[in-house]
Amino acid sequence: MSGVRTMPVAVIIGMMGAGKTRVGKEVAHIMDLPFADADVEIEHEVGMGIPEFFERRGEQAFRKVEADLIADMLEDFDGIFSLGGGAPMTPSTQRALADYIARGGRVVYLDADPAEAMERANRGGGRPMLNGDADARWKKLYKERDPVFRKVANVRVHTRGQTPQMAARKVMDMIRERIVHVTGTGIEPYDVCIGEGTMNHLPDVLGEGVVRVALIHTQPVQRHSDHARTLLRQAGYTVSDIVVPDAEAGKTVDVANGVWRRLGDEGFTRSDAIVGLGGGAATDLAGFIAATWMRGIRYVNCPTSLLAMVDASTGGKTGINTEAGKNLVGSFYTPAGVLADMRTLATLPNDIFIEGLGEVAKSGFIMDPEILRILEDHASELRSFDGAMFLDSGLKDVVAELIEHTVGVKAYHVSADLKEAGLREFLNYGHTLGHAIEKLEHFRWRHGNAVAVGCVYAAELSHLLGYIDQDLVDYHRSLLGSLGLPTSWNNGSWSDVLALMHRDKKARGNKLRFVVLESVGHPIHLEDPPADAVEEAFRRIQQ
Numbered sequence: 001m002s003g004v005r006t007m008p009v010a011v012i013i014g015m016m017g018a019g020k021t022r023v024g025k026e027v028a029h030i031m032d033l034p035f036a037d038a039d040v041e042i043e044h045e046v047g048m049g050i051p052e053f054f055e056r057r058g059e060q061a062f063r064k065v066e067a068d069l070i071a072d073m074l075e076d077f078d079g080i081f082s083l084g085g086g087a088p089m090t091p092s093t094q095r096a097l098a099d100y101i102a103r104g105g106r107v108v109y110l111d112a113d114p115a116e117a118m119e120r121a122n123r124g125g126g127r128p129m130l131n132g133d134a135d136a137r138w139k140k141l142y143k144e145r146d147p148v149f150r151k152v153a154n155v156r157v158h159t160r161g162q163t164p165q166m167a168a169r170k171v172m173d174m175i176r177e178r179i180v181h182v183t184g185t186g187i188e189p190y191d192v193c194i195g196e197g198t199m200n201h202l203p204d205v206l207g208e209g210v211v212r213v214a215l216i217h218t219q220p221v222q223r224h225s226d227h228a229r230t231l232l233r234q235a236g237y238t239v240s241d242i243v244v245p246d247a248e249a250g251k252t253v254d255v256a257n258g259v260w261r262r263l264g265d266e267g268f269t270r271s272d273a274i275v276g277l278g279g280g281a282a283t284d285l286a287g288f289i290a291a292t293w294m295r296g297i298r299y300v301n302c303p304t305s306l307l308a309m310v311d312a313s314t315g316g317k318t319g320i321n322t323e324a325g326k327n328l329v330g331s332f333y334t335p336a337g338v339l340a341d342m343r344t345l346a347t348l349p350n351d352i353f354i355e356g357l358g359e360v361a362k363s364g365f366i367m368d369p370e371i372l373r374i375l376e377d378h379a380s381e382l383r384s385f386d387g388a389m390f391l392d393s394g395l396k397d398v399v400a401e402l403i404e405h406t407v408g409v410k411a412y413h414v415s416a417d418l419k420e421a422g423l424r425e426f427l428n429y430g431h432t433l434g435h436a437i438e439k440l441e442h443f444r445w446r447h448g449n450a451v452a453v454g455c456v457y458a459a460e461l462s463h464l465l466g467y468i469d470q471d472l473v474d475y476h477r478s479l480l481g482s483l484g485l486p487t488s489w490n491n492g493s494w495s496d497v498l499a500l501m502h503r504d505k506k507a508r509g510n511k512l513r514f515v516v517l518e519s520v521g522h523p524i525h526l527e528d529p530p531a532d533a534v535e536e537a538f539r540r541i542q543q
């Protein structure tokens with residue numbers, strides 16, 4: 001073994017005949033990686049074929065050699081590694097795979113159609129585990145192994161009816177996925193899956209108990225909702241397609257009422273589910289419907305805007321706007337999963353992409369300087385985002401990295417403080433003024449743009465009170481400006497702004513509360529700051 005600790009890019013498991021070797025080789029070929037098959041490695045090591053080894057030494061001896069070899073390869077092989085069908089049944093291998101996953105590994109369960117796999121497994125013979133009535137043996141083994149495979153794998157790929165090339169593409173997309181795990185007190189753990197084709201996981205995330213699915217989406221994302229509907233119908237769900245008014249026009253009590261009526265008319269029960277697909281407005285509404293229908297049913301978010309991917313779809317803040325203000329009615333209600341399918345970004349207009357960078361930068365300011373570095377390094381490419389070119393460009397990896405980091409910041413705060421008793425308020429950096437701007441602009445200003453101005457305002461306030469120096473205020477303006485985000489606003493009176501800031505959810509009684517920075521990555525709560533500083537900071541963002 002070499003001194004440097006390395007590990008496979010992916011480990012492929014599955015039943016005999018699932019295509020582990022064929023598909024694994026194809027994945028390795030496309031990704032330009034080495035491929036190893038545990039059975040072939042074992043044959044080299046023991047100097048004979050597996051049937052002969054079984055016959056001479058028995059299954060127990062074989063499993064011991066197999067487990068030792070797998071343990072070594074999990075520490076020392078940097079490619080695609082396919083395991084024999086029975087390997088994951090050995091407890092020490094299960095532990096080694098769990099450790100590999102904990103180190104960031106991907107254990108892919110290649111879940112083939114039983115008839116196809118059985119037919120392939122029987123071809124050519126040479127499988128000691130299928131001696132006798134091969135079909136009956138295969139079925140028995142499947143019954144024992146399938147639940148274990150599901151447990152030990154963190155990626156499951158269905159290959160029914162697919163050519164090895166198609167299955168390999170699917171595996172590749174899935175092993176390239178980035179997954180952020182959200183957990184914490186009061187949270188049923190769930191994953192945010194980021195990558196190309198993550199929407200394909202919808203049936204797995206919804207699960208088997210669900211019968212009807214309400215697919216809530218807006219018209220501009222029709223192409224993506226068509227795809228989701230097809231996936232859901234293929235998986236056997238009864239799908240109600242619910243198109244809601246676009247953007248903030250969808251986050252109203254009238255729209256919510258219309259959706260509740262549809263759910264009632266179509267017989268939605270507690271075992272049914274909601275899928276929210278679209279920008280943050282659609283996922284906020286869908287989550288709110290899920291939280292309120294029968295006091296809470298399962299929901300999955302499929303965010304399609306950058307902002308929804310990095311922020312709105314995760315964390316369980318659901319809600320609508322009312323006459324009183326933005327997001328003042330809602331609930332904390334956690335999704336069963338979030339599928340951020342980067343393919344959907346191919347149709348995203350440039351201005352809506354840029355808006356999303358407002359929340360990305362906010363997350364950098366409050367916690368993760370790496371986000372700020374990536375934004376600085378790629379500002380001009382990000383600013384020129386073009387959906388039509390995006391998936392074939394190098395920007396794709398940059399954006400995936402930004403999404404993963406930003407969701408990580410969100411998950412950290414949400415995991416520690418789901419109901420926003422303190423720490424989670426830091427995610428609201430820039431929002432006290434931001435929400436007021438949105439309301440005064442009758443929601444024609446985009447959320448992320450308003451948050452960008454709000455961050456500059458918070459920086460000015462922090463500087464006026466002596467927490468940060470002018471350089472950091474200037475940095476806010478230059479970074480946000482370089483991304484194409486606004487840094488000033490001059491379209492409303494101070495008294496209107498102040499009144500709305502008093503309705504912010506962070507306010508207590510007559511006292512305003514803000515989130516400000518002490519330095520990058522160190523936000524603090526600012527309670528009841530002096531009125532003249534609060535107003536002077538506003539004057540400074542008017543220019």
Ligand SMILES: NC(=O)c1ccc[n+]([C@@H]2O[C@H](COP(=O)([O-])OP(=O)(O)OC[C@H]3O[C@@H](n4cnc5c(N)ncnc54)[C@H](O)[C@@H]3O)[C@@H](O)[C@H]2O)c1
Binds near residue numbers: 280317345
């Ligand atoms: N719940 C939370 O934690 C949270 C966090 C941040 C923001 N939000 C909310 O999210 C909303 C803002 O989200 P947003 O910026 O996504 O705005 P949005 O939902 O209004 O979407 C912006 C526009 O882009 C369209 N769109 C989205 N994806 C598209 C795609 N792939 N192709 C083409 N068009 C697409 C939408 O239909 C809409 O017209 C606000 O209501 C904000 O309050 C909520």
Ligand SMILES: O=C(O)C(=O)C[C@@H](O)[C@H](O)[C@H](O)COP(=O)(O)O
Binds near residue numbers: 317420428
């Ligand atoms: O998740 C949170 O908590 C946030 O504050 C994230 C914000 O970026 C987001 O805009 C959220 O919708 C604002 O929530 P609100 O409670 O201020 O309405």
